[in-house]
Amino acid sequence: xxxxxxxxxxxxxxxxxxxxxREIIQLYRKFLDELDITYPQYLVLMVLWQHDKQTVNxxxxxxxxxxxxxxxxxxxxxxxxxVNRNRSKADERVVEISLTAAGAQxxxxxxxxxxxxFDLLGITLEEMEMLKSIAHKVLKYNAREQKG
Amino acid sequence: xxxxxxxxxxxxxxxxxxxxxREIIQLYRKFLDELDITYPQYLVLMVLWQHDKQTVNxxxxxxxxxxxxxxxxxxxxxxxxxVNRNRSKADERVVEISLTAAGAQxxxxxxxxxxxxFDLLGITLEEMEMLKSIAHKVLKYNAREQKG
DNA sequence: AGCAATTAGATTGTGCACAATTTAAATGGA
DNA sequence: TCCATTTAAATTGTGCACAATCTAATTGCT
Numbered sequence: 001x002x003x004x005x006x007x008x009x010x011x012x013x014x015x016x017x018x019x020x021x022r023e024i025i026q027l028y029r030k031f032l033d034e035l036d037i038t039y040p041q042y043l044v045l046m047v048l049w050q051h052d053k054q055t056v057n058x059x060x061x062x063x064x065x066x067x068x069x070x071x072x073x074x075x076x077x078x079x080x081x082x083v084n085r086n087r088s089k090a091d092e093r094v095v096e097i098s099l100t101a102a103g104a105q106x107x108x109x110x111x112x113x114x115x116x117x118f119d120l121l122g123i124t125l126e127e128m129e130m131l132k133s134i135a136h137k138v139l140k141y142n143a144r145e146q147k148g
Numbered sequence: 149x150x151x152x153x154x155x156x157x158x159x160x161x162x163x164x165x166x167x168x169x170r171e172i173i174q175l176y177r178k179f180l181d182e183l184d185i186t187y188p189q190y191l192v193l194m195v196l197w198q199h200d201k202q203t204v205n206x207x208x209x210x211x212x213x214x215x216x217x218x219x220x221x222x223x224x225x226x227x228x229x230x231v232n233r234n235r236s237k238a239d240e241r242v243v244e245i246s247l248t249a250a251g252a253q254x255x256x257x258x259x260x261x262x263x264x265x266f267d268l269l270g271i272t273l274e275e276m277e278m279l280k281s282i283a284h285k286v287l288k289y290n291a292r293e294q295k296g
Numbered sequence: 297a298g299c300a301a302t303t304a305g306a307t308t309g310t311g312c313a314c315a316a317t318t319t320a321a322a323t324g325g326a
Numbered sequence: 327t328c329c330a331t332t333t334a335a336a337t338t339g340t341g342c343a344c345a346a347t348c349t350a351a352t353t354g355c356t
Contacts, residue, residue, distance in 0.1 A: 135164035
């Protein structure tokens, strides 16, 4: 019989990750409110800042989000005049997302965020790298499972 | 000038945590669908399994959730006949949440979940402890900031 | 060419999260 | 005792997440 121990909140491994994720998004709010964007919108812009003009699918692959989440989010970014949404002429099913001048410009205002977030978190570089590598391990492990 | 490097998705510390949190909730779904509950509902039940009869505030303190999230969630648990919601007689503002027989019984069906989840994640015990301790550090650090 | 199967994205519906406001009960002076 | 202040939940409104379904365009097969 599995003991009660394993069902206590304090002994959970997953709850801290879930709580940490919400805490991080909360800390981002401080910076992102000034830019009038949300954290998921910031992630989309970050992907576009690195490589402009991507399809909804390509954004979804990188952010692990589906069209049910991205379509309305991208429409809100379009309303804020930060991105353009255009049907591809080569394949009418595909929607290409590109940055507007304002969307590209926002990158400069966002530049200071990663460093300030790191300071806010109060952890060491080593801990950060450890966290990243464990997260990647789980995500990669389970991505493999889904295909096989 | 902060270099572009820091604004690339691959170099983010926060995105992996956010993606990992969603992946974990996704993996839980496999088990929780059978119990017809969601992950946040499971967390509430876990708190009640450890200590029955708590106020909405007490649940919120432990799970770091407010009444805007908990009130509708608890109403759904009530509809499933897993918890009771009763106004305290000593203080009419307070709502006390307690397990029904079915809610208490569900603990037995949930008992196997933590072990199976651990197996699914594909990480070592050491990595799990590391992840927990870093999450706790950030959460505690920022809880302190909010008060000071 | 014609049509089934596939693919990209949009839509619908449910359930969190969370800010901001509201309501009602309790408390703490003056 | 009276009333401003505080407190506990509930409510309202916005924005994700995500399953399931739908629509329309494309591809592949014969």
